Amino acid sequence: AQSVAQPEDQVNVAEGNPLTVKCTYSVSGNPYLFWYVQYPNRGLQFLLKYITGDNLVKGSYGFEAEFNKSQTSFHLKKPSALVSDSALYFCAVRDRRTGGFKTIFGAGTRLFVKA
């Protein structure tokens, strides 16, 4: 069965420091992987996705994520955090082998960036 784990409920970072939000996944086949961000009282917004090719994916707002097949991870990163990055971040996976549009979301990680 597909699953996504975000091991940290919360990540605290000082503004200007690099940030990492962790995600590991479990699928029976090869995954499509996504990161979404949710600001207060808003729906989820797409940040980036891994489909195939280069393991380092660049997305919106300076975020990037690295696909690591051997570690089944897809950690979200940013070289220099901004206070405005404070939000709830979701990792998500689709199993391309089983097909369909069913997307499994992680529990979410709340990012706090302090000025």
Next chain:
Amino acid sequence: DAGVIQSPRHEVTEMGQEVTLRCKPISGHDYLFWYRQTMMRGLELLIYFNNNVPIDDSGMPEDRFSAKMPNASFSTLKIQPSEPRDSAVYFCASSRALAIQETQYFGPGTRLLVL
């Protein structure tokens, strides 16, 4: 494009009452998804449609929940009768049908409180 539109944005009702949530997907999107978000269970897929036809409703929690998509521009999620444990934020999302890796676009959500 206005994005995915949901109404109402907030709903407060009493246990036992019928609740209807509405969604207008992005024009041209062939897939429509209903999600429920709670602190305890995170983001859960309830049901999704392709070309107005329900494809996977395995996430619908009980018979009290039903969803319809009478045309390409409108969908409803109905709870009858509602219970306090149905209190959550309900998101609608839509996606193009070009490929499985297409991004989902989320509406702002309906915050439901059942007293």
